[in-house]
Amino acid sequence: MTKERLQITEHRLQIGIFFLFSVLCVLCSTCYSQSISSVDLINNAKQYDGKVVSYQGEVIGDVMVRGNFAWVNLNDGNNAIGIWLEKNYTKDILYTGSYKEKGDLIEITGIFHRACLEHGGDLDIHAQGIKILQRGKPLIHRLNPGKRNFAILLGVILCLILIFRRWKKK
């Protein structure tokens, strides 16, 4: 009885190990845990098509909500890639990159599409999870004193020209 049980347990263990190994193999072939650059994704789009990838970049422009989902564009410094994600993920995004703001730096994990069937052939990523790596911030642009002084100088020159023209007319 004990021997039989032992055999069954051993058999189950073998199945378990085999299952775990298979899962690991599948994961290794379809998931890229390290962040991939936009250049790499675009240049090797066929290789990454349909696979789970990690991608990180700054949120730029607007978060465009469409029903229960939203579009976010992430720029990694070379290109911006469109990310299709659930609306509730966007609640964590506070800053979006523009002249006045540095957008949140986020990392997403999701399925990469070379030519997404759902979105008319867009090269995009359907996010499964997002992580805020660095919070964005408002950008302060102080008035450049050099530019200001030069503008004043030009203004003075223009005034002198106009005065000279009027004087000559008289």
Next chain:
Amino acid sequence: MFLKPNYQDIKTIGYYLGKIIFGLGLLETIPLIFGIFVGEFNPALDFVIASLVAIIISLFLMHLCKTDQDLNWVQGMVVASFSWIVAMFLSAIPLYLSGHYKSYLDCAFDMMSSFTTSGLTLVQDLDHLSMTTNLWRHFAMFIGGMGIVVMALTFLVKGSAGAFKIYVAEAREEKLLPNIIETSRFIVFINMVYLVLGSLVLWVVGMHQGMPSFSAFFNGLLIFMAAFSTGGFTPHSQSVLYYHSLSYEVITIVILVIGSLNFNLHYAVWRLRRKEIITNIETRTFFITLLFTFFIVAAGLSKLGVYSGAMGLFRKGFYILISGHTTTGFGTIYTRQFINEWGNAALAGLIIAMGLGASACSTGGGIKMLRVGIIFQALKEDMKRMIVPEKAIIFQKFHHVKNILLEDKQVRAVFLVTISYIALYALGAVVGAFCGYPFLEALFESTSAAANVGLSCGITDTAMPVALKITYIIQMWAGRLEFMSIFAIAGFLVAWVKGKR
């Protein structure tokens, strides 16, 4: 025998050039006011400087060259040609001051691309560029679509016979109204009506697509200006792909097609002669060439299985094709995808479409549909001649606003310009190849620049050789002014050197 330009010629050219620069200085106050309105004071200051520099130079020129003499043909041509170059250098000042460009040449490149409604860009970190500077890039494109000279004629010239000469030199031959100033004003009026309507539609659609109200308005305004002028700039680095929106793409198709139509056609429709849309040689030719090139692109893409659904073929294949054919240059894919994925056949179809271009007397570039249509008619006439008895008299007519009899002189002129365009495309491709780029890529980029399209396969970059940047600037300029500029300046210089007093 050439006559050497005299002091009076220089004075007249300088005076009218001054007027156009003055107009440019005034136009630069628009982004300046906008910058103050949206609280972007640093960029607004850039426009204070740019505007003052332009106005001071223009006042100097107008004072030094003050004359009552009207322009003759050569002077008109030289004024139009030089005004585009001077405008390029002066209007690049705010771009340079923005800090988003690596050199002044890059800024000049972008401004030439803007004024010629090309759309190739060397801007860095576009997604963080101020709204004020972005407005200027797009507004310059809108002005360029109408024509810098047209704008100046509208507001600064009070009726003169010389006005027609600089108007013609800007690659516009047709008078819609008896008076050229009225014609210019009508062109500006049509543009303004469409600007209000188009921006409004894009604004509403933008909000519907999830953009905040002001952002939707700003994006709508800029995208309209770029689409209607068949320019192709966008406020974001991803071009139209940024919006991920079918409705945005469909509306921009409508706008860019309207923008690519001949102003004569707009005038005919305005006068309720809607039948002209169907009967005009240009719209018919455009329809045929669009179908033909789409067949090539679709076959090429389908063979390689680039897009599996019909929607993909429409939103990528057709959208980019019509954007290229109308010489707009909006993209819904990344530049390297052309080379990595599209394949040679689809690229060839796209290059043909870009090279053929839009309608004559429109905001578009390229060989132009009127010329392509006339070449087809000439071929038809020659084929008829072969079939019918020798003594038979053959007439070939075409319809362009009115019925026109095809003449050999006309065909010759059309062929000359067509060959010049093909030579210009080839020249840029050869320079590109010399700079180390593969020939097909170099041809793609060269055609895009010379036909004022703006689609890029990745060559146009701030790191590309200076020689290639200058080549593309010349191509954009020559292509936009339909070689008048080159002939005018070359003729002027030859007369200067070899002419007799």
